Amino acid sequence: MHTPLTEPPAEAGADSLEDQKAAITRLGHELRTLVETTVRTAASPDTLHRVADGVRQVTAQLTGRRRARAEIPEVDGFPGGPRMYSPVVGAGSPLAPPVSITPTDDGLIGHCTLGLAHEGPPGYGHGGMSAMLLDELMGQACTAAGTPGMTVSLQMRYHQPIPLETPLRILGRVTGTDNRKVFVTGTITTEADPSTRLVSADGVFIAPDPDRARALFPGLREEA
Numbered sequence: 001m002h003t004p005l006t007e008p009p010a011e012a013g014a015d016s017l018e019d020q021k022a023a024i025t026r027l028g029h030e031l032r033t034l035v036e037t038t039v040r041t042a043a044s045p046d047t048l049h050r051v052a053d054g055v056r057q058v059t060a061q062l063t064g065r066r067r068a069r070a071e072i073p074e075v076d077g078f079p080g081g082p083r084m085y086s087p088v089v090g091a092g093s094p095l096a097p098p099v100s101i102t103p104t105d106d107g108l109i110g111h112c113t114l115g116l117a118h119e120g121p122p123g124y125g126h127g128g129m130s131a132m133l134l135d136e137l138m139g140q141a142c143t144a145a146g147t148p149g150m151t152v153s154l155q156m157r158y159h160q161p162i163p164l165e166t167p168l169r170i171l172g173r174v175t176g177t178d179n180r181k182v183f184v185t186g187t188i189t190t191e192a193d194p195s196t197r198l199v200s201a202d203g204v205f206i207a208p209d210p211d212r213a214r215a216l217f218p219g220l221r222e223e224a
């Protein structure tokens with residue numbers, strides 16, 4: 001029997017958004033497991049070639065309808081809601097740890113564990129990953145405070161290396177505003193020792209004016 005390799009066109013309304021999100025989340029989990037397993041494996045070249053052939057066939061099943069660059073998918077909560085494909089918090093992203101976020105009275109706390117796929121120095125997190133984690137948490141802290149903005153400056157300080165395979169806590173907190181500028185701080189610690197800063201950052205975020213936001217995000221729904 002012939003099995004089609006490409007996805008048939010989606011029927012409008014055929015699946016609920018919740019079904020779609022659940023499926024995206026499940027695939028994201030499997031892809032993250034594949035990525036982490038790939039960077040740890042000591043499999044032979046034969047095995048790696050066989051797996052590469054299999055992955056190519058799997059990829060071919062997802063090349064049906066694809067979104068355009070600036071299109072915001074229906075499952076995406078931008079702005080303000082959960083981002084399914086964010087490389088930091090996206091349940092559907094193989095790049096994301098992913099970070100889960102808890103609001104507090106004093107900003108946001110993110111929780112995640114980095115794996116070998118996020119390695120910088122052997123056994124420790126990549127400095128760019130730390131910047132990405134803090135940029136996201138600090139950006140989301142702006143949104144949670146009612147002043148969404150985009151990063152214009154992020155001053156990073158690396159105090160100690162970030163251990164891999166260790167639960168981490170990422171804080172983002174708005175410290176002040178000046179017209180469209182939002183001043184934000186952030187830290188990364190381990191969950192086990194939240195008083196020892198491993199990485200800290202100061203950032204300035206700016207709320208684009210509505211015309212600028214419409215030009216930057218043409219896919220933004222009008223009510224947002």
Ligand SMILES: CCCCCCCCCC(=O)SCCNC(=O)CCNC(=O)[C@H](O)C(C)(C)COP(=O)(O)OP(=O)(O)OC[C@H]1O[C@@H](n2cnc3c(N)ncnc32)[C@H](O)[C@@H]1OP(=O)(O)O
Pocket residue numbers: 079135136139140148149150151152153179180181204206207208209212213
């Ligand atoms: C909207 C919500 C989006 C949430 C997404 C969260 C994602 C996570 C965070 C990110 O990854 S954001 C991606 C990385 N950041 C960017 O790509 C931003 C690139 N920068 C821009 O597109 C524009 O700079 C921006 C739209 C943010 C602002 O442009 P505007 O034309 O609205 O700003 P304008 O030039 O009018 O400046 C407004 C004020 O900001 C100040 N400013 C601009 N750049 C600055 C800078 N680098 N540092 C400090 N202040 C700065 C500027 O001096 C001015 O101050 P005053 O009001 O006091 O005169």
